[in-house]
Amino acid sequence: MSPHRIALLFNANKVYDRQVIAGIGQYVTSTRVKWDLFMEEDFRSRTAGIRQWRGDGIIADFDDPMVAEAVSMLSMPVVAVGGSYADESQYPPGIPYVATDNRKLVQLAYQHLIEHGLQHFAFFGKPPAPGNRWAHEREMWFLNLTAEDGLEGIVYLGLETSADSWDRAQNEVVEWIRSLPKPIGIIAATDARARQLLQACIVADVPVPEQVAIVGIDNDPIVQTLSYIRPSSVIQSAEEMGRTAARLLHQMLHGGDYSATRMLVAPAGINVQASSRHRCISSPYVMRALHYIRQYACMGIKTEQVSSYVGVSRTLLGEHFKRELKKSVHQVILEHKLETARRMLADPEISLSDVAVRSGFISLQYMYAVFRREFNCTPKQYLEQLRSSGRTQPEQPLPDLGAAFQV
Incomplete structure (x- = not known):
């Protein structure tokens, strides 16, 4: 046959x-x-x-x-x-x-943002075009969901992006973000739109997710790789x-x-990453510091560089961190580096030495020492435990590292 x-x-x-x-x-x-x-x-x-x-x-x-x-x-x-x-x-x-199911895609993202305590919501869609009917459908469901809760749903469509329109498109997104009530949760029609939002927030110096929490749709691994702050995304x-x-x-x-x-x-779930883990923080110093740490923790930054970016003394910033997070600045930097290392350990294509370098540790030996101290195992043993548990990625977020890293 x-x-x-x-x-x-x-x-x-x-x-x-x-x-x-x-x-x-x-x-x-x-x-x-x-x-x-x-x-x-x-x-x-x-x-x-x-x-x-x-x-x-x-x-x-x-x-x-x-x-x-x-x-x-x-x-x-x-x-x-x-x-x-x-x-x-x-x-x-x-x-x-x-x-x-476009309704459930948007509903899952919306409910996730609600669960993180947000009360203002927006949707970053795509301009009208015959090939964008699905995006308009997601926009419609967003407006229906917010209307049912008696909330104003803010919609921004933006421009289609190309080499000649990119600067204008990005500048307009920056201005839109600055104009929004905050804190706010934004649902992006796609992960590509979510990445555009993340880049605009960095340009606008708006902390993510403290002031703007973002959820995309598609769970695109390329977008994850290209983003300083990893975007949460609904998994189709x-x-x-x-x-x-x-x-x-x-x-x-x-x-x-x-x-x-x-x-x-129906969607398979949501991949929760840093972009949507909103928490209520009253200190603007802590917000700015966390925004900086998420971008540069793996580049070897120290507490002094964070305090310089925020524009206050190291001592004052440390006091704000203790009051808001019950942690030191150094501790939060290290947590971010460890989270990055744990995520990369699940990729067999990345060598242990590359994991150490790319997650910001000064050497492979130092990364081993930190893993032994915090997880009572080596990075290799941690990876084996991860695989034996049937998971391909570590649970999020990292456990509190305690007072071992006070500065």
Whole structure:
């Protein structure tokens, strides 16, 4: 029996599309279906010639209006993947649709910010465009959720970013952030938008998350890598969407009729990082100091550099830290370095010596000494414990290091 020829129309430069494709691959390998999968060599989604393509079925990203238009009228089985819509007319007629649940994505981020004690909320979306309908849907759910709680939901759409518009776009985001009531929680339509917010907060010298707490959507590892302050992000169940879409197409190829099927896939959870761990801090000195520490702790900064940035004496800053956090400045710097080291230990591609350097320790030997003192084990033993517990990342946040590092 010849394999079915299946086209995957996705842009794999986006983490969401890559994860959907991964889910399709998981279904194919786990079920051993005989599929010959077609994708462009550069993993871009191009529709030219798709109407003449002699295949058996298609799984396509219907958030892209050009793709949706190109395949909607084909006679072969098609499964659509995309964002969910409150308005049923937004779905393509006669085509099964596997959707990420936009309402639950926003609701999860919103509830997380509420749980951290915030009372002001904003949404950083995307400007109107045919390919941004999913972003408008998330904006709508944000406004519905805040209205239900009797709160004002602030929305900012910003500009589409490109090389020639980046400076203007970023300057406008900086001004918007400065104009907001604070403290405030901001939900970004994507992780790319969350990274733009984090960069703007650094330029505006606005402490994150004490004054602005940020949650993105996508859990994109590239954004995590590129950000000084790691962004919290809602995890879409994109791989599950891919598996579901592949299963539907498999059944359609064997005579199943799923033309009226609409399947909503809820988010998998939220990856909580530093950008949204808001806590009420009254001292502006502590806010500024924490903002600086999150950016530069792994570059070997000392208490003197932090106090110089804040603009007060080391003694006065230490008093404020003791009153607000019950910790010294040095202790907080070290906690951040240890958290960074623990996170990198889970990556087998990073050597122990690189972990030590990149997390700001003066040597591998010193990092070993600190781990023994604080965790009663070496970094290698800590990693083994992490793996034996079934986790791939350490629990957050770090335990209090106590008074061992008073300055």
